[in-house]
Amino acid sequence: MKIIELKETITASNDRDAEVLRSELKEQKTLLVNLMASPGAGKTTLLERTIQDLGSKYRIAVMEADVDSDVDAKRIEMMGAKAVQAHTGGMCHMDAGMTRRALEELNAPESDLVVLENVGNLICPAEFDTGAGKNVMLLSVPEGDDKPLKYPLMFTTSDALLITKIDVLPYFDFDAEKCIERAKKLNPRIKVFLVSSKTGEGMEAWESWLSDAIDSWKQ
Amino acid sequence: MKIIELKETITASNDRDAEVLRSELKEQKTLLVNLMASPGAGKTTLLERTIQDLGSKYRIAVMEADVDSDVDAKRIEMMGAKAVQAHTGGMCHMDAGMTRRALEELNAPESDLVVLENVGNLICPAEFDTGAGKNVMLLSVPEGDDKPLKYPLMFTTSDALLITKIDVLPYFDFDAEKCIERAKKLNPRIKVFLVSSKTGEGMEAWESWLSDAIDSWKQ
Numbered sequence: 001m002k003i004i005e006l007k008e009t010i011t012a013s014n015d016r017d018a019e020v021l022r023s024e025l026k027e028q029k030t031l032l033v034n035l036m037a038s039p040g041a042g043k044t045t046l047l048e049r050t051i052q053d054l055g056s057k058y059r060i061a062v063m064e065a066d067v068d069s070d071v072d073a074k075r076i077e078m079m080g081a082k083a084v085q086a087h088t089g090g091m092c093h094m095d096a097g098m099t100r101r102a103l104e105e106l107n108a109p110e111s112d113l114v115v116l117e118n119v120g121n122l123i124c125p126a127e128f129d130t131g132a133g134k135n136v137m138l139l140s141v142p143e144g145d146d147k148p149l150k151y152p153l154m155f156t157t158s159d160a161l162l163i164t165k166i167d168v169l170p171y172f173d174f175d176a177e178k179c180i181e182r183a184k185k186l187n188p189r190i191k192v193f194l195v196s197s198k199t200g201e202g203m204e205a206w207e208s209w210l211s212d213a214i215d216s217w218k219q
Numbered sequence: 220m221k222i223i224e225l226k227e228t229i230t231a232s233n234d235r236d237a238e239v240l241r242s243e244l245k246e247q248k249t250l251l252v253n254l255m256a257s258p259g260a261g262k263t264t265l266l267e268r269t270i271q272d273l274g275s276k277y278r279i280a281v282m283e284a285d286v287d288s289d290v291d292a293k294r295i296e297m298m299g300a301k302a303v304q305a306h307t308g309g310m311c312h313m314d315a316g317m318t319r320r321a322l323e324e325l326n327a328p329e330s331d332l333v334v335l336e337n338v339g340n341l342i343c344p345a346e347f348d349t350g351a352g353k354n355v356m357l358l359s360v361p362e363g364d365d366k367p368l369k370y371p372l373m374f375t376t377s378d379a380l381l382i383t384k385i386d387v388l389p390y391f392d393f394d395a396e397k398c399i400e401r402a403k404k405l406n407p408r409i410k411v412f413l414v415s416s417k418t419g420e421g422m423e424a425w426e427s428w429l430s431d432a433i434d435s436w437k438q
Contacts, residue, residue: 038257038258038259038339038362039257039341039362039363039366039369039370040257040359040361040362040363040366066369067342067369067370067371067372068368068369068370068371069365069368069369071365071368071369090342090346090372092311092340092342092343119342120257120341120342120369120370121311121340121341121342121343122258122339122340123286123309123311123338123339123340123343124311124340124342124343127309140259140361142259142359142361142362142384142387143257143258143259143361144259146288146290147258147259149287149288149290150258150285150286150287150288150290150339151258151286151287151339152286152287153286153309165361167390168361168387168390168391171386171387171390172387
């Protein structure tokens with residue numbers, strides 16, 4: 001009897017599609033950043049602030065991926081950035097093929113930076129390479145410092161971790177040092193930033209890292 | 220060419236398994252509650268408090284479902300309740316078959332109430348019937364009042380919605396009235412409770428609803 005490992009086949013074929021897409025984006029000098037987090041971790045608010053701060057220096061476009069609604073894409077458009085809303089039709093993640101279709105819609109080569117705001121989910125998006133040049137994850141203070149223990153793959157696949165909503169640190173039992181230690185144990189090369197999109201604290205360090213990533217991608 | 224809609228087949232077969240499991244649990248007079256939420260919405264803390272308040276009245280057991288770690292099962296055992304940790308092996312949800320295996324481990328007929336703390340995820344768990352008698356979801360204040368718009372299926376499939384962490388309402392832009400209105404638009408029969416497991420506010424109403432559900436299940 002032949003056993004077909006379906007999941008492996010799907011992800012292997014997605015891995016190939018993602019590699020091709022990444023090469024094309026490199027050629028076009030467009031950096032694709034895949035932004036991942038739980039629902040409500042503050043992805044859109046971070047993007048609003050980042051567009052406000054870097055929008056005059058770089059051409060930025062955003063792909064909003066959601067199971068439903070278009071509230072996030074509307075918020076991004078209000079900031080003056082190009083935005084497209086992708087509906088995943090119940091799917092819990094974006095893959096390379098879906099990302100490619102959304103990039104075509106955006107006319108990606110016109111942008112220095114395209115951000116894919118992935119579906120709010122700490123599990124599935126980490127399993128599917130989207131073709132992004134950088135994977136960035138958010139973990140908000142209210143979610144708790146134990147998340148690296150429970151959702152390790154997301155921390156392993158991310159280039160940068162943004163600990164968000166640090167303005168509410170006084171109201172939660174969140175041990176930032178312990179959280180960073182847990183994340184670095186899973187992924188020693190992960191860059192960590194503590195930010196508040198509300199007060200602006202820590203945004204400069206994150207935006208400087210992102211600017212460097214955009215500049216390096218063009219070389 | 221024959222096209223096999225694999226997902227449909229999987230969920231249809233799961234639906235049948237779930238129905239069988241639900242009938243068996245009814246026969247055994249054990250209510251299974253499927254608790255669903257984003258990562259960090261406060262599922263375990265709510266359970267700790269609920270066990271503390273109802274543990275002398277009902278025999279309560281808990282199944283912790285996680286991609287990895289056993290921190291939650293340990294917390295529940297500290298409260299004196301029977302607990303089992305199920306590792307989903309990367310899977311983003313529990314299905315009826317996985318739930319059955321965990322129930323056997325717990326020796327379910329010995330309990331009046333078994334709570335399945337599902338994987339932290341607002342999307343996938345809503346798609347898979349676990350055989351539970353009641354589906355309960357949590358949405359924490361820091362996640363934002365727009366979540367019914369983005370993750371509608373979770374709100375549609377839940378019997379009760381607990382808006383958690385209401386002690387931090389002053390520090391977030393969360394419109395509870397708007398959130399409830401959005402949830403009821405998706406699911407007019409959903410019961411809504413505003414709770415803080417930290418201060419105990421609203422716990423009585425939730426525990427009274429849960430007690431009624433346990434008592435009714437035995438009839």
